[in-house]
Amino acid sequence: MPVLRYDVVTQDWVIFAPERGRRPRDLTVGQTAQSSAQACPFCPGHEEDNPPESLRVPAQSDQPWTVRIIPNKYPVLENSTVPFHRGSGLFPESGGRGVHEVVIESPDHETFLADQPQKQVEALLWAMRERSRAMATDARLRSILIFKNHGEGAGTSMRHPHWQMVATPVVPRMHRMRHAIAQEHFDRTDRCLYCDLLEEETAVGTRMVAENAGFAAMAPFASHMAFQIRILPKRHASSFLNAWDADLPDLARILIAVLRRLHAALDNPPFNLTLNSAPLGDEEKQYFLWHLDIIPRLSTPAGFEMGSGMAINTVMPEAAAEILRRASL
């Protein structure tokens, strides 16, 4: 079972998951599309090779199913009845309790998210919101992170397009700090910091990438990474758990649009995508706005970034936004 250890120097919890060091990497062996698909545990016909699924969106066309969510075979956190205890002194430690699941984006082994039909992406988003709501009923869990790794340079080990969901028994310290910053802004201005940013970025315009009725995508003013894109909902809600069904078509549309532009402008770069919400239980709080960050992995953070925590970005967000807006699709 994974173990959580608390770093008294940084006040972060660190996850130790030695079993995960043994997970297979289907990207490291030379492969053809055919042999890869045959061996892929996420492809139709291999459902029995996995633990029982947590959620399934049934077939909408001639495929066996639309979306499946299954437990991760090499979890970073595990469901368990071990009581969470934080210990004391300089070496606090606890059992690595939590949930770690894989969201199989579609039955199709070869189609990137950017190339999926809108209905498929809507079903995917619906499935993750539903599964988040189900996880949230476990009072031992504090936070849910939803993310996607695209390409080996972004740390993915499985080629079949998928997302992951991790529910943690602690709120990550980085989230606590961002929430505290947003809360301070709210206390001072009676407004949501992210809604204010959305309004001002829209007014400035030079960093906007795409927009529709429900969402806006921009290269943030102080992007930590080159070509970072943030998608913000125009309707205030602190958590993706509170997204409405009516929000999902616009979200699917802007996500596809932005990823197609990124793919076209930078020749299918590796990227990480994270979906950030307020902690569980804070769904009704007004200080935070849930959002997506798409972070292309174009450079390697090195000693300066690791030692200082400061990012170095070699592309101005205004330039990145213009390149993305002009990308020919």
Added chain:
Amino acid sequence: MPVLRYDVVTQDWVIFAPERGRRPRDLTVGQTAQSSAQACPFCPGHEEDNPPESLRVPAQSDQPWTVRIIPNKYPVLENSTVPFHRGSGLFPESGGRGVHEVVIESPDHETFLADQPQKQVEALLWAMRERSRAMATDARLRSILIFKNHGEGAGTSMRHPHWQMVATPVVPRMHRMRHAIAQEHFDRTDRCLYCDLLEEETAVGTRMVAENAGFAAMAPFASHMAFQIRILPKRHASSFLNAWDADLPDLARILIAVLRRLHAALDNPPFNLTLNSAPLGDEEKQYFLWHLDIIPRLSTPAGFEMGSGMAINTVMPEAAAEILRRASL
């Protein structure tokens, strides 16, 4: 000139250095040692290709010099008379003022730090401390980060062994937070948190990697990365600027010993090395202990780590320490 932008969402300053996107990468072209050394701007005979040096340790043997410190040709921050202004509102911005220098470890293009004679490493450490003290006389600078990137996987672009020094016009937020944590511990216990950790890690013993009269090296209890090694001085000082000449031989010795073990155990892995001190002006404060972190780059942080700020480590520090202790040299 680089630009600093403040991220109001995370309260980090981000460095924008578009010019740096154009720097040459001598590792990306196929090379032999010979042709590479001929073209290397850090090798003896190419001194004139660089900006005038900031510091030189003269020759101790038959080599032209021992250590040279020179301005970085593609700096992330630049010396300038632009006044630092933080602006206001949601988009604070300033000129990227600061210092960015390259420390040429030795005249030798091919010898890794782990294989250098102890006297060479002592001279290197002495040079960086002297240069730090000189930088500290500029009252516009707030913090100095010293680091080394080893191997392409750790983000280095130049093969000739070197370190870098960056002096920033702001204290990085990550440092401020670590100092606040250590300060709280000091206020509560009247003791330095890092000295307490050194004492307890020594008592436990299972995570110790090496030790001599002046320094101890360990795999920290809550290591964020696999095989992370921390070197702590046994004599309390909050900044490397206050290291004594008498500290340098022991520091050189343990640094070489630890890097040899890492090299032997993991077959010359890429790593980042960071040297962390209290901010400029806090050299006499008691709450912090300067230290080195060696962080091998064995895995790629992905969406979970980027979205949560929580690290996943697949190697227990006790196992890493044992492997390093047993490495045959």
